[in-house]
Amino acid sequence: MAIASAARDRRLSTGIGQRSEALAGYAFIAVPMLLFLVLNIGSILYALFISVFQWNIRSGAGAFIGIQNYQNVFKDPIFIRAIQNSLYYAVVWVPLTMAVGLFLAVLVNQKLRGRTFFRAAFYFPAIASSAAVTVLWIFLAAPDGLFNGVRGALGLNPIFSLLGFPPNQNWIGDSHTALNSVILLNAWTTSGTFMLFYLASLQTISGEVYEAAAIDGAGTWQMFWRITFPLLKPGHYFVATVAVIGALQLFDQARIAGGTTGDPANALMSVVLYLYNLAFYKFDFDRAAAVGLILFAIILTLTLIQRRLFGSAPSW
Amino acid sequence: MTGSSGSGATAQGATAALPAGGALDADAPVVRHVGDTGAHWRRRLAYAVMIVYALLMFVPFAWSLITSFKTQADSVNLSVIPNPVTTEGWNYLFERLDPSLLRLFANSFGIALTVTISNLVLASLAGYAFARLRFPGREILFLVVLLTLMIPDQLRLVPVYLLLNVFGLTRGPLEYLGVVLVMAVMGTNVFLMRQYFLSIPRDIEEAARIDGASFFTTFWRVMLPLATPALSAVAILQFQGTWNAFFWPLVLLTERQYFTVPIALTFFRTEFQTNWPPLMAMVVLATIPILVLYIFFQRYFVEGIAASGVKG
Numbered sequence A: 001m002a003i004a005s006a007a008r009d010r011r012l013s014t015g016i017g018q019r020s021e022a023l024a025g026y027a028f029i030a031v032p033m034l035l036f037l038v039l040n041i042g043s044i045l046y047a048l049f050i051s052v053f054q055w056n057i058r059s060g061a062g063a064f065i066g067i068q069n070y071q072n073v074f075k076d077p078i079f080i081r082a083i084q085n086s087l088y089y090a091v092v093w094v095p096l097t098m099a100v101g102l103f104l105a106v107l108v109n110q111k112l113r114g115r116t117f118f119r120a121a122f123y124f125p126a127i128a129s130s131a132a133v134t135v136l137w138i139f140l141a142a143p144d145g146l147f148n149g150v151r152g153a154l155g156l157n158p159i160f161s162l163l164g165f166p167p168n169q170n171w172i173g174d175s176h177t178a179l180n181s182v183i184l185l186n187a188w189t190t191s192g193t194f195m196l197f198y199l200a201s202l203q204t205i206s207g208e209v210y211e212a213a214a215i216d217g218a219g220t221w222q223m224f225w226r227i228t229f230p231l232l233k234p235g236h237y238f239v240a241t242v243a244v245i246g247a248l249q250l251f252d253q254a255r256i257a258g259g260t261t262g263d264p265a266n267a268l269m270s271v272v273l274y275l276y277n278l279a280f281y282k283f284d285f286d287r288a289a290a291v292g293l294i295l296f297a298i299i300l301t302l303t304l305i306q307r308r309l310f311g312s313a314p315s316w
Numbered sequence B: 001m002t003g004s005s006g007s008g009a010t011a012q013g014a015t016a017a018l019p020a021g022g023a024l025d026a027d028a029p030v031v032r033h034v035g036d037t038g039a040h041w042r043r044r045l046a047y048a049v050m051i052v053y054a055l056l057m058f059v060p061f062a063w064s065l066i067t068s069f070k071t072q073a074d075s076v077n078l079s080v081i082p083n084p085v086t087t088e089g090w091n092y093l094f095e096r097l098d099p100s101l102l103r104l105f106a107n108s109f110g111i112a113l114t115v116t117i118s119n120l121v122l123a124s125l126a127g128y129a130f131a132r133l134r135f136p137g138r139e140i141l142f143l144v145v146l147l148t149l150m151i152p153d154q155l156r157l158v159p160v161y162l163l164l165n166v167f168g169l170t171r172g173p174l175e176y177l178g179v180v181l182v183m184a185v186m187g188t189n190v191f192l193m194r195q196y197f198l199s200i201p202r203d204i205e206e207a208a209r210i211d212g213a214s215f216f217t218t219f220w221r222v223m224l225p226l227a228t229p230a231l232s233a234v235a236i237l238q239f240q241g242t243w244n245a246f247f248w249p250l251v252l253l254t255e256r257q258y259f260t261v262p263i264a265l266t267f268f269r270t271e272f273q274t275n276w277p278p279l280m281a282m283v284v285l286a287t288i289p290i291l292v293l294y295i296f297f298q299r300y301f302v303e304g305i306a307a308s309g310v311k312g
Helices: A002-013 A015-051 A066-073 A077-110 A115-127 A130-140 A146-153 A159-163 A178-202 A207-215 A218-229 A233-248 A251-261 A271-280 A287-309 B001-016 B038-068 B087-094 B099-131 B138-148 B153-167 B174-183 B187-198 B201-209 B213-224 B227-243 B247-251 B261-272 B278-294 B300-307
Strands: A053-056 A060-064
Touching: A002 A159, A015 B099, A015 B138, A015 B153, A015 B174, A015 B187, A015 B201, A015 B213, A053 A115, A053 A287, A066 A077, A066 A271, A066 A287, A077 A115, A077 A233, A077 A271, A077 B038, A115 A178, A115 B038, A115 B278, A115 B300, A130 A146, A130 A178, A130 A251, A130 B038, A130 B278, A178 A233, A178 A251, A178 B038, A178 B174, A207 A218, A207 B187, A233 A287, A251 A271, A251 B087, A251 B099, A271 A287, A287 B153, A287 B261, B038 B278, B087 B278, B099 B138, B099 B174, B099 B187, B099 B213, B099 B227, B099 B261, B138 B187, B153 B174, B174 B247, B187 B227, B201 B213, B201 B278, B213 B227, B227 B278, B227 B300, B247 B261, B261 B278
Parallel strands: none
Antiparallel strands: A053 A060
């Protein structure tokens, strides 16, 4: 060990060793950095550039129009609808999926036989592609699908009709229930992922805290709310941040279930679907670039607010 | 930057846990009061809840498998056993798809495999350089890698499309290359590899360097074999992610013959309307390759996932 570090010092002291190490370093990162700089950093700058011009798919940049694209986007009622839908989705989906994920994590964190199996089972829907599970759910939630059939067979229809849903409710095809159906679908696929995040966070809590609480006579319920929940703060922060970013990027399910216009009646029109529609069905690239930057600004703002809310960055 | 620092912290936890295995298996502290009769019932309740929830996870997939063997008329019935049992839906998939099922799977496999290999090579090279080699600008460049984790794909949609268009990568078979380029190296993978290399003791490579090995030989012969657990996690998660990828393939693969399985599924959904048996057979087929991976490499999924962020 001592010899090795002496050798390292000797090598460091020679300029040639340093230079060849630096050259090797640049050679190792050359291709990945080129891709990152062009396709990521470069693309943001390019998007900024495109968004302030009148852009033509054939001839490129036309007249400079400043922030006009941004202004026009906000005048479009469908864009406002898309923002509302995306925010509604985030406000409902994020807490719901976090709560289910945490609940599952606490369940499988117990010393129970078969918990490895249950952990794998709860995560299972997350491995499938969004396209496969969305098509599957469209089938299950159809008027004559499994969901309506099962609730009828279980005699739950009186409750549903009390809430105003007929026995053959078309859950994803009805504009009143479409977005909520997609929220449930994504809670179903992603709760297992959040369970894994929370499980990692739960493992960082030392058992001694619980022993001390047990000596003081705290019950299971009390222990969860007084100890586990507050100590999971870094976990909450991480999961909430990832969840909000994911929620605002809602696209796959909306596109597959609602087509390019977020049918029925724009109920599934999300901000990203709006952007995609502008770019590839209206060929309005400059406005689409502006929408991308607006989305980025919203995500960045919400991330910073969350950071404020949760205090410092997680330590685990 | 908060998002990336958050996922960074988890990536570190996940990779550090990989060689030991079973990082998530540590027991919750068992605290029992003397003569606690409630614990018994709580345990039963926990099992009941877990079984019901596990069923909720499996039943939809089981239902797609059952439906794939039904006739179209029977597919709206609640019966668990198809009446009659038919392979009509499957025949439809194998005989009448445009493009053919074989072509779709070849497209998906080709793209997923290329992207996975490219990520393994590029992310381990960059990860090693950021972890061990000293060169001016290293910290700034690594910050750039972290920054890419914060940029939503949708923001890049228009500029990346226009850029690929300039190089002719949005037409003909070069569309494959466009998709692969966009996913060729992921910031999360670079991060994961860097964290793993940082956890390997320095002495090992110092010895190799003293023996006169070049930087590349040290990396290739000494360090890479030691990083097998991290490489496995990157390979499995990247293959799954690319196999399931929706956004970039939808945008960049514009001609039917280049479609991947998820994109084809989206189009068939509109074309087949309510012809559920072949659609459900396709759902089953699209899921099987990943299911096989999951069964064999469950550990890597479960422990590597914390580093990979969340899928939309």
